[in-house]
Amino acid sequence: MPIAPAPTAAIKICGVTTPEALDAAIAARADHIGFVFFARSPRNLTPREAAPLGERAAGRIGRVGLFVDADDALIAEAVAAAGLDALQLHGEESPARTAELRARFGLPVWKAIPVAAVGDIARAAAWLGAADLILFDAKTPRGTLPGGMGLAFDWTLLADWRNRAPWGLAGGLGPANVAEAIARTGTPLVDTSSGVESAPGIKDPQLIARFCAAVRSSG
Numbered sequence: 001m002p003i004a005p006a007p008t009a010a011i012k013i014c015g016v017t018t019p020e021a022l023d024a025a026i027a028a029r030a031d032h033i034g035f036v037f038f039a040r041s042p043r044n045l046t047p048r049e050a051a052p053l054g055e056r057a058a059g060r061i062g063r064v065g066l067f068v069d070a071d072d073a074l075i076a077e078a079v080a081a082a083g084l085d086a087l088q089l090h091g092e093e094s095p096a097r098t099a100e101l102r103a104r105f106g107l108p109v110w111k112a113i114p115v116a117a118v119g120d121i122a123r124a125a126a127w128l129g130a131a132d133l134i135l136f137d138a139k140t141p142r143g144t145l146p147g148g149m150g151l152a153f154d155w156t157l158l159a160d161w162r163n164r165a166p167w168g169l170a171g172g173l174g175p176a177n178v179a180e181a182i183a184r185t186g187t188p189l190v191d192t193s194s195g196v197e198s199a200p201g202i203k204d205p206q207l208i209a210r211f212c213a214a215v216r217s218s219g
């Protein structure tokens with residue numbers, strides 16, 4: 001009987017702003033790319049800027065729109081312009097707001113949960129039933145961006161999670177540590193932004209390729 005290859009984690013490359021980065025993610029067989037709709041981010045795109053990238057990605061890779069406490073008007077514009085396949089909420093969105101957006105846009109919603117201490121993992125339970133996927137990310141210092149800072153958290157805190165819902169791991173992941181992160185946490189999805197950049201907001205195609213190869217080497 002043939003032995004099936006061990007499944008590896010799904011891959012999201014976040015903060016894509018150029019056709020070159022998008023093509024690198026597709027060539028490296030990533031599963032999703034992220035478009036950031038958050039003005040303070042060095043990876044910010046307007047819906048108009050995201051539109052040609054969304055068209056180029058259509059049917060080739062999943063398109064996730066990242067929002068931070070955004071209003072409905074921005075989300076609606078981004079969904080229509082970039083043809084988003086999922087929404088990632090990376091701010092203070094409550095479980096009720098998360099469920100509301102899922103119903104309003106009819107798209108899967110990923111909710112980022114900032115983690116610094118064990119109680120932060122338990123907090124995620126409030127979003128079960130409201131979010132389609134829980135994304136654990138490192139809590140960032142007050143006054144900085146709520147993500148995309150290349151900061152990792154203590155992965156041993158995830159021992160309390162026990163796969164209670166679809167989930168993923170983000171925060172400080174790069175080619176050098178992603179295989180270890182998968183081995184230690186068993187995460188079914190990894191998400192990276194600054195770990196595949198040469199400078200904030202500048203994606204490096206070679207780092208994208210190395211990241212995806214490192215994920216596959218963990219399978």
Ligand SMILES: O=C(O)c1ccccc1N[C@@H]1O[C@H](COP(=O)(O)O)[C@@H](O)[C@H]1O
Pocket residue numbers: 014015034036038041042043066068090135137145146147148149150151170171172173191192193194195
């Ligand atoms: O990428 C950004 O600029 C960003 C801005 C605001 C919120 C989240 C953001 N990115 C997300 O943060 C995590 C971790 O990023 P990193 O790999 O540590 O740089 C990831 O989910 C990004 O999608």
